[in-house]
Amino acid sequence: DGEASGRPMLVVWGVVLGFTLTRVLVDQGWIEGNPLTVYGIQYALAGAVFLFGLAQADRMMEFRRLRDRARQDKARVDADLVVEQVRRRLIEELHVGIRGADAKDVEWLAFRRLLEAVRSLVPQQGSSVIAFGYHGLDLLLAEPLGLKKEYTRLLARRGTTIKGLCRSRKPVNLPLEEIALPDGGVVPGGVFAVVPLQVAKPGWGVLLVRREEGSAFEPFELQLLGEFAQVAVNAADEAAAAVDLRRRAELDPLTGALNRRAMEGRLQASVERTHAERRPLALLFVDLDHFKQVNDHHGHGVGDDCLRLASDCIRRHLGKDDLFGRYGGEEFIIVLPDMRQDAARELADRIREAIAGLCVVGEANVTFTVSIGLASRLPGEKSPRSIIERADKALYQAKRGGRNRVQVASSHGFGLEGAAAEFL
């Protein structure tokens, strides 16, 4: 550039030099004077000054252009840096925040983190994540506090449109008019960035980001939202898979009951908690009667079916805080925290009766029964071992007493007879 603007100046200075020589020759009388030979030097100098000014203006403009471009580049780099920082923070938070979280909280936590991240990146009036059938959840709604109602209404009115847009799997702008409802509520309006979540079918999910009407999201914003949503979905998928793996490692594959190791850990915690809170706890030892005969007469497959049926039946009788584990081949333990002995006995009887009514349908219809030993945590008792021992003894008595019955353990001989029988 410098070379290009320098060339005309060189020519002009050459012309000035030429006219200076001509003037000298005129002054010496060697050539004839006329306006060109006498004043040519002034014309050439004026031209030189004009061209110099032009070149300077050019340089100035070029300088401004470069400065503006540098500013834009810096702004872009700064913005990219902010995006990367937020992305890194989101990944870290997802990694730390949802690992080890309760299985039921994993998705919700991941999407709350996502909403916080996009709020700091994309100017908006509010955002929410809505997902159906994701990881087996009916409906998952993560939204800023206090806006649950609005988003629920939005879903009721615009759910089909939003779901339809999710099919394209690409983030898009969706302008929506606000709807005033007869009950005084409103369905929020504005421009919505509809960002489909890549979740396994038949589930579907969307990140919705709202802005005032007339301020559509730029393509780079939509792309950013799509990328961040994907980061959160991946993290939620991984965390849910890890939870699933942990859960499976605790379950008995045949019956789906807790395996013995997991059961012992949970039982210990449950006994300690009820001891600390001075609450009752009942434990049932359940054993299938004459199970060897079932196996011998009908085969191991039918025996397995009996174990599965009995387990499903027991589970149907339990609450969400009760524990159910397979303790041995055909032995199960049921832990009923916060349940007094009377109630536990009634429950045990209901389970016994229900199992007696089961039937494995096959070549022969096989019915079977269970015997149950019941023991309660005694006041002051904080270890599961003695409770299991008592329940086991009671089970033995139930077997000796003719099977298909519930036997309540006696607390005699455990040195706790004197303690208040407050849980019994």
Ligand SMILES: Nc1nc2c(ncn2[C@@H]2O[C@H](COP(=O)(O)OP(=O)(O)OP(=O)(O)O)[C@@H](O)[C@H]2O)c(=O)[nH]1
């Ligand atoms: N089909 C099947 N059988 C099992 C499994 N685990 C243990 N068993 C069988 O369970 C039977 C337990 O028999 P026993 O301990 O003699 O007791 P029982 O025949 O049930 O007699 P009582 O308990 O005295 O009523 C054995 O035959 C085991 O082979 C299993 O996973 N599947």
